[in-house]
Amino acid sequence: xxxxxxxxxxxxxxxxxxxxxxxxxxxxxxxxxxxxxxxxxxxxxxxxxxxxxxxxxxxxxxxxxxxxxxxxxxxxxxxxxxxxxxxxxxxxxxxxx
Numbered sequence: 001x002x003x004x005x006x007x008x009x010x011x012x013x014x015x016x017x018x019x020x021x022x023x024x025x026x027x028x029x030x031x032x033x034x035x036x037x038x039x040x041x042x043x044x045x046x047x048x049x050x051x052x053x054x055x056x057x058x059x060x061x062x063x064x065x066x067x068x069x070x071x072x073x074x075x076x077x078x079x080x081x082x083x084x085x086x087x088x089x090x091x092x093x094x095x096x097x
Contacts, residue, residue, distance in 0.1 A: 011035050012051050035062075 003022045008015050009032040020028060035058055042054045 012039055012055060 004019055005022050005025055006017065006019050007025060007028070008017050009028060010016075011032055012035070018028070038058045038061060039051075039054050042048060042057050048054050
C-alpha cells in the first residue's frame with residue numbers, strides 16, 4: 001500500500017488540504033508554486049478585476065501548454081512512423097534482391 005500524506009497547498013491566497021500519495025508531493029508542490037508565480041505575473045502585467053480572472057488565465061495557459069505538447073508528440077510520432085515505413089520499404093527491397 002502506498003503511503004498517504006496529508007499536506008496543505010496554498011494557491012491564490014487560499015489553503016487546500018489534500019491527502020495524496022507520497023510520490024505526488026513534489027509534483028503538486030511544484031505545480032502550486034508555478035500557479036502562484038503565474039498569478040503574480042498576470043497581476044503585474046494586466047489590469048485584473050479579481051482572482052477568478054487570473055485563475056482562468058492560468059488554467060488557459062497550462063491547458064494550452066499541455067495541448068501544444070500533445071500536438072508536438074503527435075507530429076513526432078507521425079514523422080517517426082513515416083521514417084520507419086520508408087526504412088522498412090528499403091530493407092524489403094534489399095532483401096528481395
